[in-house]
Amino acid sequence: MASGAKWDPRFAAAGRGVVTDVDHDLTSDEVADKFREYISGKTVVITGCSSQSLGAEAARCIAQHGTKRLILASRSESRMRQVIECIRLSSELACEIIPVEMDLSSQQSVRSAAAEVLKLAPAIDILINSAAACMIPKYTTTPEGIEMTFGTNHIGHFLFTNLLMPALLASANARVVNVTSFGHQFSNVRFDDINFDNGKSYEPFLAYAASKSGNLLFTLGLAMKLGKTNLRAIATDPGSVQTGINRLVTKEESILRGWSLPDGQPNPAIKWTTPAKGVASYIKAAYDPDLANKNGVAITAGGMDQSIAAYALDREGAERLWELSEKLVGQTFEY
Numbered sequence: 001m002a003s004g005a006k007w008d009p010r011f012a013a014a015g016r017g018v019v020t021d022v023d024h025d026l027t028s029d030e031v032a033d034k035f036r037e038y039i040s041g042k043t044v045v046i047t048g049c050s051s052q053s054l055g056a057e058a059a060r061c062i063a064q065h066g067t068k069r070l071i072l073a074s075r076s077e078s079r080m081r082q083v084i085e086c087i088r089l090s091s092e093l094a095c096e097i098i099p100v101e102m103d104l105s106s107q108q109s110v111r112s113a114a115a116e117v118l119k120l121a122p123a124i125d126i127l128i129n130s131a132a133a134c135m136i137p138k139y140t141t142t143p144e145g146i147e148m149t150f151g152t153n154h155i156g157h158f159l160f161t162n163l164l165m166p167a168l169l170a171s172a173n174a175r176v177v178n179v180t181s182f183g184h185q186f187s188n189v190r191f192d193d194i195n196f197d198n199g200k201s202y203e204p205f206l207a208y209a210a211s212k213s214g215n216l217l218f219t220l221g222l223a224m225k226l227g228k229t230n231l232r233a234i235a236t237d238p239g240s241v242q243t244g245i246n247r248l249v250t251k252e253e254s255i256l257r258g259w260s261l262p263d264g265q266p267n268p269a270i271k272w273t274t275p276a277k278g279v280a281s282y283i284k285a286a287y288d289p290d291l292a293n294k295n296g297v298a299i300t301a302g303g304m305d306q307s308i309a310a311y312a313l314d315r316e317g318a319e320r321l322w323e324l325s326e327k328l329v330g331q332t333f334e335y
């Protein structure tokens with residue numbers, strides 16, 4: 001077992017807290033081997049699935065462990081097709097893998113992707129919200145005028161998840177996995193100023209951090225609103241992994257922020273992990289039956305341990321974010 005604090009049963013009733021018992025040494029395949037019976041025959045939707053992304057590693061692992069149908073929902077069909085080709089090359093699979101193009105930063109795109117997914121899958125067992133925009137250098141907004149990082153990482157997923165809710169509720173045991181980050185610690189959701197004073201005070205990392213707090217509060221919100229149903233929501237932090245996440249960060253900025261050494265190599269002071277070990281936490285969050293009575297919690301393969309920020313565990317904050325999100329998508333979701 002990994003070191004660090006264990007699950008505290010007091011968190012269960014409140015639907016909060018971090019379970020730190022993800023074994024940091026296990027890979028996605030090793031965790032999936034344990035849960036093969038729960039993976040088998042399921043319909044799964046994963047957002048954010050380009051090559052080298054954690055979504056792609058999750059797709060590979062789940063496809064190779066007997067899932068029936070896998071729907072990838074990501075921005076670029078050609079990048080999803082590369083991932084599908086790779087999965088198919090590595091093994092012969094019975095699993096059906098379908099790409100659905102979706103730009104989470106556009107509510108119109110999210111609505112049409114959700115409609116397509118609902119047609120493909122009247123029942124969805126697992127939704128993994130992995131896609132993220134990170135470190136967008138210049139202030140930009142979505143077509144609806146929402147700061148791009150928050151609009152993509154939280155608002156896009158809020159809308160997508162709620163639009164898919166009829167199919168999730170049609171599954172006997174549905175799970176929503178929201179992928180968050182240790183980075184949430186650097187900012188709460190900017191309830192009073194989501195647009196950084198119209199970009200005047202924009203800071204890319206704070207925008208990412210606020211969106212990752214949004215992922216945690218949304219997980220809690222789902223648990224609060226749908227706790228009486230068959231749906232469970234779990235957040236996970238995969239830890240620090242060399243993926244495409246920092247592709248918008250220049251070498252100079254990465255050095256300045258302490259993420260890279262002066263020669264451009266990853267700073268060894270950061271506890272890096274591999275995609276397979278990071279995604280082990282996705283697999284646990286999605287399938288571990290022991291998490292069924294821990295609705296709304298976060299698990300981690302990375303640095304969150306027990307140090308999840310209080311504001312990201314706050315039930316009033318979760319309610320406030322739900323209302324704000326409904327306002328920003330122009331639709332209410334009551335359960």
Ligand SMILES: NC(=O)c1ccc[n+]([C@@H]2O[C@H](COP(=O)([O-])OP(=O)(O)OC[C@H]3O[C@@H](n4cnc5c(N)ncnc54)[C@H](OP(=O)(O)O)[C@@H]3O)[C@@H](O)[C@H]2O)c1
Pocket residue numbers: 047048049050051052053054055073074075076079102103104105129130131132133152179180181182237238239240241242243244245246
């Ligand atoms: N890697 C880490 O160190 C780390 C640490 C903590 C948490 N996380 C979290 O882990 C998750 C996965 O990150 P990653 O490392 O796999 O990052 P990544 O390699 O950058 O992959 C992100 C994926 O999201 C997609 N995406 C971005 N913007 C999108 C949009 N507007 N609409 C639809 N899809 C979009 C990307 O597609 P394109 O290729 O088209 O851009 C890509 O497939 C994220 O939630 C991230 O916050 C990562």
